[in-house]
Amino acid sequence: MKTQAALYLTAIDHERESLVDRLRRGERAALGEAFDAHHVAVRGLARRFVGHDGFAEDLVQEVFLALPRALAAFEGRSSLRTFLLGMVVNHARHHVRSAARRRAMVARYSEEAHKVSLDGVSEASRAEIAKMLERAMDELSIDHRTAFVLLELEERTSAEAAEIVGVPEATMRTRLFHAKKKLRELLTEWGMS
Template sequence: MTASAPALPAFSPPGPLSLSQALDCIVAGVQRKLAVVPTDETPIDDIVARCKQGDRAAFRVLFQRHRSDVARLVFRMLGPKADLEDIIQEVFLQVFRSLGDFRGEARFTTWLHRLTVNVVLMHRRAARSRPNFTDEVPAEAEAHTAHPDDDAIRRERIRAFYAVLDRLPEKKRTVFILHEIEGLSPTEVAEAVDAPVLTVRTRLFYARRELIQLLRQEPTLASLADVMLRPGSADLAAGEVRESTP
C-alpha cells in the first residue's frame, strides 16, 4: 500500500524554502504521480473509468481482480470442461470491447455476471453444432484404477452431477446455477439474465423439481435427490462444487 504523502507545513514562511521543505514538496509530488497508477485498492469505478480511456494498466488490474470470479462462474455453468481457459479469455475480450457501454446503472459485478452468462450460453449453443466428443475415461483405463482415491471419486461425482444438470432446459439451468451454486439472490439473478424476479423464482421452482426427478433416475446420484429438497444445498449435491472451482 502506498504511504500517504507527508503533510506540508500549514503555512509557508516568507523567503525561499528550506532544503527540508523542498524535499517534502518533491516527495509529495512523486507520491501523487505514483498514486495515479491503479492498484488492487483502487475503487472499481475509477478502474472502469480509466479502462474506458484506454489505460492498459487499469485493465490489467481489472482482469487480476475479477478473473477468479469469472473462472468460478464459468466452471459452475459448464462443469469440468477442457476449454474453460479459452472461455475465460473470451469473457475478458468481450469486457474490453463492451466496457464503453457500461453506464454504471448497475453494479460492475452485476454487469460482468450478465456478460459472462451470455458468453457461456453462446459457447453452449455453438458446441451443440459441433461433434460431441465425451471426456469419459476409457474402459481399459478404468480397469487399471481398481481403487480410485477420494479425489477421483469426487471428480466423477461432480462430472455425473453436471451431466444431469445439463439435461435441464437452458433458462432453468442458468438461474439454478446462478442462485443455488453461485449464491446470487433472485434479484441479482434477474439482473444477470435480464428477466423479472418473479420469472426467475418460477424457473428456480421448476428447475429444482425437474432436477430432483433426474437425480432419482441415476443410481449413483439418487440419494442426492433428498439433498436437493433443501434450497441452497445444490453445491453439496455436486460433490462440493464450490471447493472444486478453479
C-alpha cells in the same frame, strides 16, 4: 463516522468510475487492473457454468477481451463485477455446448469402465455424483441452467441473480423451480435415490 463512510463510498465510486472510463478508452493497464480485481469471481462462475476448466478458461479470456467494448452498454447501475458476471452468462452459451458434447462423449466411453457406488460417502462416490449432476445440467435449457448455477451452486440471492441476468427475481425463482424438477427427474432416472 457517517462522513468517513460517505467519503469512502465516494472514493470507491470514483475509483470504479475511473477504471470504467479508462477501460472504455482502451487503456491496457486498466484491463490488467480489472482482470486482477475480478478474474477469480469470473472464473468461478465460468467453471460452474461450463463445468470444464479448459472451456471455462476460454470463457474468462473472451469475457475480459470483450469488456472494453461491452462497457458502451454499462450504465453504472450495477457494480463492474456484476456486469462481468452478466457477460459470463451471455457469452457462455457456446462454451457450455462444447463442454456438454465433451462430457457426453467421455460418459459414453467410460460408462462401463468403472462402476462406483453412489452412496455419497466415499470421495469417489461424491465425485461421481457431481459428474452425474453436471451431465444432468447439460440437459437443461441455458436459462434454467443459469438459474441453477447462480442460485444453487453459487448460492446467490434471487435479487443478485436477477441483477446479473437482467430479469425479474420472480422469473429467476420460476426458472430454478423448473430446473430442479428436471434435474431431480434425471438423477432418479439415472439410478440415484
